[in-house]
Amino acid sequence: MHDLADRLDRLCRLLGGGELARRAREYGVAEHLERVLGAVRDGTDPERVRADLEALDEGFARHGIDGLTTRTRAYPRLSGTVGHPVLRGWVCPATHRCSRFTQHDTGTPGGDAGPVCEALGTPLVWVEIEL
Incomplete structure (x- = not known):
């Protein structure tokens, strides 16, 4: 605590x-x-x-703002489940990435139809992060 x-x-x-x-x-x-x-x-x-x-x-x-008064939160695994939850979305393609993350639901992973980085004019990179 x-x-x-x-x-x-x-x-x-x-x-x-x-x-x-x-x-x-x-x-x-x-x-x-x-x-x-x-x-x-x-x-x-x-x-x-x-x-x-x-x-x-x-x-x-409940409205997407986690850790209001805490720094981080841990989510214990539900008994009877295996693996870890996976966070999927698009991130900045730059070498020195900004903090942009979006779960934009159009396009396909690695495809050209996903969201675009306006600074570089290139598609964001699809990532799957195991929590």
Whole structure:
């Protein structure tokens, strides 16, 4: 479990500009954010804060934003399954790659119909990453 202070640090850094609060309302977890902020002001029970941070992280993860207050997440294998999940998508073709990753669903792996790198004018590279 990540240290509570580290998680609150990450949350505080994301609060500027109001986007975090807007998305929390949009994702139905605004009450958890408000409780965490209230706890920071009032010094509420750390376990209650942890529970609200978990709920906040889960609410954002359901909308594709994982690890809101944690750095990384591990997904344990379901008993009875074999292998590892595979992340498939397109990445930058440059020697010094940018961080672009897309799961664009048109085209074929290695084909010319996939998404294109605008900087190089060449197709992105299809990758399959075993998690």
